[in-house]
Ligand SMILES: Nc1ncnc2c1ncn2[C@@H]1O[C@H](COP(=O)(O)OP(=O)(O)O)[C@@H](O)[C@H]1O
């Protein structure tokens with residue numbers, strides 16, 4: 001179905017290595033908790049059940065603009081509501097990248113994960129799954145013009161079928177459809193786009209997804225896949241050992257199945273959100289990018305907010321690090337050097353996940369704050385190098401002349417070195433800030449609602465792959481170009497003084 | 498000479514860079530109003546010696562005594578206070594390129610001595626007049642010739658009313674036609690009674706202006722003598738050899 005374990009595993013290893021101590025402690029805690037299992041009691045104490053999901057997967061979960069506010073809706077959210085309601089608590093939905101969901105579960109960021117997730121044996125090793133709440137069928141999406149040409153996957157000998165990278169569909173096709181060309185992409189949206197533009201001849205998805213796309217996209221239709229499915233049952237995931245929660249959820253799920261709530265209530269409800277009860281034509285009109293301007297505005301807001309705060313703290317900490325490296329205190333110098341080398345030698349992605357999940361084991365840091373911390377800490381290392389090399393580029397004779405006149409080390413730095421160094425530092429700093437804005441987009445991985453995140457949401461919501469990307473690109477360019485122009489104006493002013 | 502007031506005393510000064518022992522055992526004294534010319538082959542340690550006098554370089558061992566204070570024992574703050582009393586002029590001028598000439602001169606009096614802007618400016622203009630550059634106050638260093646820059650550097654050092662002036666080959670980076678104007682300023686300064694230590698290859702200046710010539714080689718001051726005596730009858734083979742090569746060039 002969705003991207004499985006493999007990426008997660010690598011990330012987890014990285015997080016594990018970095019948090020060896022706290023992790024071990026948490027594992028110990030996990031064991032004692034398994035015996036007593038007070039998970040349900042704790043949830044009731046909090047009064048809320050936190051559900052993690054990746055809302056780019058209609059009709060399971062997706063973001064909908066309701067009365068000007070974006071809200072996560074879909075069949076899985078309805079299931080979550082039911083489970084929370086039966087426990088007597090409020091449901092809180094927290095959004096994350098699909099690959100981060102299980103880590104979020106293990107590190108206590110969320111109490112449960114409902115994300116159209118299959119209970120594969122591999123996943124079951126690290127989390128506890130409920131009974132399946134939905135059994136999906138496999139379908140293929142094809143172009144309406146090919147109606148009658150294809151009947152199931154066997155009709156595609158020599159043709160190509162698309163599936164999400166690393167998904168269950170991809171695995172099944174690889175095993176069962178030997179003479180079919182398999183093309184994988186990251187997002188279902190891109191696959192449907194590929195179908196319409198003849199890059200693939202069919203897209204392999206589950207029934208719920210297939211129906212959602214077919215209802216909202218002109219020129220495509222659903223046919224049976226004909227694939228033998230092994231495990232296509234979606235379940236709710238809990239922390240390993242949270243048996244009290246699993247038990248309670250299973251009771252709710254039994255009722256959902258008995259009353260066929262999914263087909264009778266949840267899916268129609270989700271479908272209503274998808275189409276808002278409109279005709280195809282009306283859907284198309286509401287899918288125009290203008291209707292989503294609030295999403296992009298919110299995204300720009302978050303991106304600017306994160307960038308501005310990170311630039312400020314990145315610069316502050318970077319300056320401190322630079323002076324630590326240039327100073328005479330050997331310990332401060334070593335610390336600063338180690339910090340700069342370590343940060344520059346590791347990916348921002350891992351640093352972000354470490355702050356959010358790793359440090360999250362010790363103190364609970366919200367996603368937005370985690371993003372700001374990670375981007376600031378990362379930027380500081382680069383800023384430190386920019387400042388340091390700017391200062392080092394000033395001839396040593398300048399310092400000697402200044403010191404020989406009786407100016408202190410600090411006064412020399414302030415009146416003689418920095419004014420000259422700033423002319424080298426400023427343009428490089430501008431470049432650094434521009435790349436900070438671009439790289440801040442990584443915070444969308446942990447569900448921060450920045451520009452990239454919003455563009456994904458709009459993609460998922462409108463079933464349009466390219467247009468949201470074009471708009472996002474233009475918006476990023478306006479921001480970065482605006483910033484670098486501003487820096488140049490200041491630079492020119494500086495050179496005139 | 499014997500009852501002259503000592504300004505700088507150096508005792509058993511040693512300076513190593515890693516395992517490279519540049520100054521081995523230097524003992525010397527500079528008296529008030531004296532002009533010392535320090536000469537010697539390149540790499541002898543002349544610059545290092547000068548930089549040890551105002552502690553731009555930290556001596557490895559030995560003492561530097563200035564105004565009755567043992568410099569190597571002082572804190573950073575105290576050192577800053579004493580450094581302003583020793584003006585230094587560098588081979589490469591080292592003017593601050595982001596400041597105008599007058600700003601170059603005003604900086605230390607204002608930031609270190611706390612002079613007001615107008616007082617510092619008045620003093621700066623007077624010193625510029627003294628080195629013949631009154632009309633260049635608002636120019637920037639890059640628009641000046643080497644000789645002019647070096648004269649500004651001298652004025653900048655003088656603005657702190659130093660007790661002693663240290664010159665490290667002040668004319669070596671200059672085109673030959675500009676050497677004279679800088680030496681002239683230095684000679685005027687000497688005539689006004691400024692205590693000076695001058696590292697130089699200008700033998701004419703040493704002969705005419707110095708009270709004493711010190712010859713440095715191999716980490717030691719090999720000879721100290723009045724200029725007439727030193728140039729006429731150098732005592733050590735090292736000095737004889739050096740003079741033979743310099744005078745023939
Ligand atoms: N900062 C330094 N680090 C290491 N070696 C130095 C340093 N400064 C000077 N030296 C060495 O000390 C020796 C004397 O240099 P210097 O005092 O500049 O000689 P001079 O001024 O007489 O030409 C040279 O061998 C030079 O390489």
Ligand SMILES: [Mg+2]
Pocket residue numbers: 543544545665666
């Ligand atoms: Mg030298």
